Amino acid sequence: DTEVTQTPKHLVMGMTNKKSLKCEQHMGHRAMYWYKQKAKKPPELMFVYSYEKLSINESVPSRFSPECPNSSLLNLHLHALQPEDSALYLCASSQVNSGRTYGETQYFGPGTRLLVL
Amino acid sequence: GEDVEQSLFLSVREGDSSVINCTYTDSSSTYLYWYKQEPGAGLQLLTYIFSNMDMKQDQRLTVLLNKKDKHLSLRIADTQTGDSAIYFCAETPNQAGTALIFGKGTTLSVSS
Numbered sequence: 525d526t527e528v529t530q531t532p533k534h535l536v537m538g539m540t541n542k543k544s545l546k547c548e549q550h551m552g553h554r555a556m557y558w559y560k561q562k563a564k565k566p567p568e569l570m571f572v573y574s575y576e577k578l579s580i581n582e583s584v585p586s587r588f589s590p591e592c593p594n595s596s597l598l599n600l601h602l603h604a605l606q607p608e609d610s611a612l613y614l615c616a617s618s619q620v621n622s623g624r625t626y627g628e629t630q631y632f633g634p635g636t637r638l639l640v641l
Numbered sequence: 642g643e644d645v646e647q648s649l650f651l652s653v654r655e656g657d658s659s660v661i662n663c664t665y666t667d668s669s670s671t672y673l674y675w676y677k678q679e680p681g682a683g684l685q686l687l688t689y690i691f692s693n694m695d696m697k698q699d700q701r702l703t704v705l706l707n708k709k710d711k712h713l714s715l716r717i718a719d720t721q722t723g724d725s726a727i728y729f730c731a732e733t734p735n736q737a738g739t740a741l742i743f744g745k746g747t748t749l750s751v752s753s
Contacts, residue, residue, distance in 0.1 A: 530683075557740065566729055566743035567684065580740065614683055628733070629672065630741060632684040 527551075528633035530615050536639045539605060545636045547598040547615030556598040557616040557630060558590060567614055573598060574620055605640045612637050647730050647744035655753045659717040663730030663744055666711060670732040673706065674741070675715045678727045687715070687728075717749075725751045 528549045537543050547556065555574045559567035572580035573592040587609075589601040598615055612635045618628040646664045653659045665673065671692055676684040690697045690704045690713070697704045703716040717724055730744040 564727075564746070566746055567741075569740050572740060612683075616684075629674070629686065629689060631686060632676070634683040637681070 528615055528617055528631055530613075530633040530636050532636055533634065534637050534639075536641065537602065537605065538641055539607075541605075542601070542603045544602065545600040545613055545615075545638075547600075547617075547633055548596055549617040549631070549633075550596055551617060551631070552595075552619075553617035553631075554595055554620045555618045555628065556592060557618075558588075558598070558600050559614040559616065559632075561612040561614055561635070563612075571600075602638075605638075607640050610638055610640045645730055645732055645742055645744035647728075647747045649745065650748050650750070652750045652752065653720050655720060655722055655751055657720055659715075659720045659724070659749055659751075661715045661717075661728050661730075661747045661749065663713040663715075664711055665713065665730070665732045665742075667732060667734040667742075668708070668711060670734050672733050673704075673713050674729075674731040674733075675702075675704065676729040676731060676743075678729065678746070680726075684729065720749075720751050722751045722753055725749055 531546045557572050558570040561567040569582050570584045571590045576592045587604050591599040614635045615633040616630040618630045644666045672689050674689040675687040677687045678684050690706050701718045705714045727746040727748050729746045731741045
């Protein structure tokens with residue numbers, strides 16, 4: 525099973541709303557990732573969790589708050605977003621080899637398409 | 642710095658072979674990947690090649706790696722309309738603090 529699931533598939537929110545994106549995998553991977561993807565562009569890395577600890581934060585604004593409650597789940601909490609935050613948000617997971625997340629194959633979920641009004 | 646380059650568009654006819662090319666800069670990359678993204682969907686891992694390999698074949702897909710020239714290609718045999726998508730080449734530099742580095746993606750259009 526190489527499936528990563530994400531909910532919801534679509535989300536529309538106002539700039540004052542608080543919402544959360546959810547990601548789940550049951551492959552036993554101990555690294556999980558959030559990416560943001562604008563139309564016709566490659567994904568941009570936002571956060572990396574390794575063994576449920578935040579290991580990379582790519583200078584993402586604080587209105588995005590990640591959480592990794594256990595080894596299978598990854599959340600992205602959204603608050604006071606801007607219209608330019610509208611994008612496809614992708615979750616991915618990978619194994620961790622010898623403590624390293626880099627160099628490991630990442631498997632992506634279908635994404636959540638977010639529209640901020 | 643790390644960079645991955647791809648041509649942006651490729652148009653082929655159904656039944657022809659497609660070849661999508663990619664160049665990368667980090668010679669220490671351990672794996673090189675091809676991901677496929679259909680409209681409105683997430684990224685699907687198509688195939689990958691370890692940096693000590695020259696070629697990998699998987700059904701209609703053939704990946705060629707020229708490590709000297711840092712050139713990676715994906716050949717799709719007997720291209721079908723269902724192969725129409727954006728194809729991303731990606732590398733994982735062998736250094737901490739980095740994850741996947743993607744090319745800009747090649748849009749493959751298959752006409753019947």
